[in-house]
Amino acid sequence: MSESSRPIGVAVLGMGNVGTEVVRILTENAADLRARIGAPLVLRGVAVRDASRAREGVDPALLTDDPHSLVARDDVDMVVELIGGIEPARALIKTALESGKSVVTANKALIAAHSGELAKAAEDNRVDLYFEAAVAGAIPVIRPLTQSLAGDSVNRVAGIVNGTTNYILSEMDETGAGYGKVLAEAGRLGYAEADPTADVEGYDAASKAAILASIAFHSRVTASDVYREGITKITSKDLEAAKKFDCTVKLLAICERIQTADGEKISARVYPALVPLEHPLATVNGAFNAVAVEAENAGRLMFYGQGAGGAPTASAVLGDLVMAARNRVYHGRGPLESTYASLPIASIDEVPTRYYVSMKVADKPGVLQQVAGEFAARDVSIAAVRQEGAGTDARLIVVTHRASDRAQSETVAALEQMDSVIKVSSVLRLEGTND
Ligand SMILES: NC(=O)C1=CN([C@@H]2O[C@H](COP(=O)(O)OP(=O)(O)OC[C@H]3O[C@@H](n4cnc5c(N)ncnc54)[C@H](O)[C@@H]3O)[C@@H](O)[C@H]2O)C=CC1
Numbered sequence: 001m002s003e004s005s006r007p008i009g010v011a012v013l014g015m016g017n018v019g020t021e022v023v024r025i026l027t028e029n030a031a032d033l034r035a036r037i038g039a040p041l042v043l044r045g046v047a048v049r050d051a052s053r054a055r056e057g058v059d060p061a062l063l064t065d066d067p068h069s070l071v072a073r074d075d076v077d078m079v080v081e082l083i084g085g086i087e088p089a090r091a092l093i094k095t096a097l098e099s100g101k102s103v104v105t106a107n108k109a110l111i112a113a114h115s116g117e118l119a120k121a122a123e124d125n126r127v128d129l130y131f132e133a134a135v136a137g138a139i140p141v142i143r144p145l146t147q148s149l150a151g152d153s154v155n156r157v158a159g160i161v162n163g164t165t166n167y168i169l170s171e172m173d174e175t176g177a178g179y180g181k182v183l184a185e186a187g188r189l190g191y192a193e194a195d196p197t198a199d200v201e202g203y204d205a206a207s208k209a210a211i212l213a214s215i216a217f218h219s220r221v222t223a224s225d226v227y228r229e230g231i232t233k234i235t236s237k238d239l240e241a242a243k244k245f246d247c248t249v250k251l252l253a254i255c256e257r258i259q260t261a262d263g264e265k266i267s268a269r270v271y272p273a274l275v276p277l278e279h280p281l282a283t284v285n286g287a288f289n290a291v292a293v294e295a296e297n298a299g300r301l302m303f304y305g306q307g308a309g310g311a312p313t314a315s316a317v318l319g320d321l322v323m324a325a326r327n328r329v330y331h332g333r334g335p336l337e338s339t340y341a342s343l344p345i346a347s348i349d350e351v352p353t354r355y356y357v358s359m360k361v362a363d364k365p366g367v368l369q370q371v372a373g374e375f376a377a378r379d380v381s382i383a384a385v386r387q388e389g390a391g392t393d394a395r396l397i398v399v400t401h402r403a404s405d406r407a408q409s410e411t412v413a414a415l416e417q418m419d420s421v422i423k424v425s426s427v428l429r430l431e432g433t434n435d
């Protein structure tokens, strides 16, 4: 590729887990990047909280604690936002786009809440807004959905999209380690969000599900449209019990088109679910993520790789940066936001699901029949029942066939009222099966 353009000035905002790796790759791979783009990428500045603190491998003159002035500089053509959170990230990105600067971000919380406003600013100013790193880290999933599958019709996107919770669940399962210790380790390894509540309560996965659903179904879906449950209630007992049903527990994000009484809708939901051990998602461990896409003509596609961590995420950021830089050099543009379908969002009640219900029961005749009666009364058919323990430790575990989530949750509510059910100790959905 012959070099055809003046240097492209880059501003990096934030030098944490991801920003540090982005700056390193930009510096170390400068010659290759220049050859691939057809113009040199020149780092004009790095916004940090404390500019007086030296950073290894970074010219101190590049550090600033004033991201707004850095974004406004005439010699900055592209902005990489890696500070996270809503403000000031939103304002900085908007200013950059409105000044004709392309933006690359890994900020799923922001994109899932404000994609409409930001996509419009990019469109109005004919620049790119790229966010491949925002969903499933290093795994190419945004670009395949927006570009490679642009001629197909996607019906379902589902998988494991949060590295921290997957790391926690796999470590608890494999080593029996306690929740708190594993969560701290996920933070140390650079997987967790600045506030890990976003990970463990499922907010991060819900943001990613919103982004995936928006792109896959050409509709605007925000994080607040996504039904969400986190992993904080999962205990090592649940993981042990799952094994007895040849299952494991994974935090899943599921986005699909569903047919309801009112027509076609989008269901986007995040919850910990039992997954059969033979299902491909059951073998996705640690900070790895996997996203399965089902399209009308392509059939089933599976994307797998590192979903969290500084260097893997930086790889996706650099990919976007090279694409946006090439567009600048060759006067092209990436795909625009597509929301023409505007499908409505389904409530969790309308979604057909399977339930796993574990309850502590009175050890007396007729209890199993009474429990089964509550399921039958709501047309929920039972797939398997397991009785464990005896006396004060008698437990009943029921796995159901598919029925509306409303019927399933109403059954659980009724079980909780029964005299012979001492406590419903665990309720999980079961995914990855056809029945
Ligand atoms: N760590 C990971 O594995 C992944 C992170 N992401 C996203 O990438 C973004 C960055 O994540 P991390 O690097 O892990 O976070 P981090 O918390 O390690 O880094 C953020 C950095 O930005 C700095 N910062 C915050 N506000 C600032 C401001 N106003 N001016 C200058 N600097 C400021 C902080 O001091 C910190 O050093 C977030 O949006 C996150 O959700 C996306 C995919 C994976």
Ligand SMILES: N[C@@H](CC=O)C(=O)O
Binding pocket: 134, 136, 137, 161, 162, 163, 164, 165, 191, 192, 193, 199, 204, 307, 308, 309
């Ligand atoms: N905290 C996130 C980071 C990547 O998106 C995760 O654990 O997946």
Ligand code: NA
Binding pocket: 132, 133, 134, 135, 136, 137, 138, 139, 140, 141, 142, 316
């Ligand atoms: Na990605």
